[in-house]
Amino acid sequence: MTHVKRFQGIPMSKSMRGLCKEEDYAFLAESEGTAEETAGAVALEDDWRDGKEERVRRRLDRERQEKEKLREIEESKKEKEQQWRSHVAELTSTQEKALQDRLRRLRRFREFQKKVLVEESGMEGLAAGLTVDQLLTRM
Template identity: 45%
Template sequence: MANGKRFAQIPMSKCMRDICKEEDYAFLNSLGKQDKSPEDNTFQESEWQDKKEERVHRRQEREQLEREQQLEIEEQRKKKHEKWKSHVAELAVQREAIHAKLHRLREFRDFQKKVLLQDLGQDPGSTDETINHLLMRL
């Protein structure tokens, strides 16, 4: 009856209190009946064994899903890594193309300077400020 005193403060209808009392007595009565037949014990053992097998099966399924997810993550990492490597290679090709273009432009600039010096009749080895100014305007 200690339960009755402890739970008396919980607001509950009289009907609910009666139902709870009935359930309590039914539970206490079932605890008192420990003398079960061997058939009940074997049934409970087989039921327990089935539940254990079910838990093992669920755990194995969970582990399999985790392994599949890990493999999927690894594949995504590999794809990203390959994509990054191809991007870096593409940037290296672009850099080489830019350097080649820069080299061609410098050669053309030197050619323009040489032709301009020849047209003006000056020595190709001399660098005059007016020539640099004319080249900048071109």
């Protein structure tokens, strides 16, 4: 009976109301259906917008996470490269130091050999030095 209340506000004669009763019902059915359809359409549109906003938010979140992951990978690569460089520099330094120590020991040993050969041969001077150098070169 809500239609009666709704249409009482419309200025109309009694006879006219009687004639339009069927039309009133038809109009009410259409307007209520339209209102329901409109409400349904608005709800669907709101749901669609919410879904679209949610999809956009998720996409942006995935992109942000992907960028973060790529940045972390790049940082990890840089850190590993830096560690490798320091490792190689340390190895090079150690090897260089070992070679320098070996060279020093060899030179001392050669000097010792030279000294022993000069003493054993009993020769002194420049000629003895040249002969000893020739002997050491042959060894």
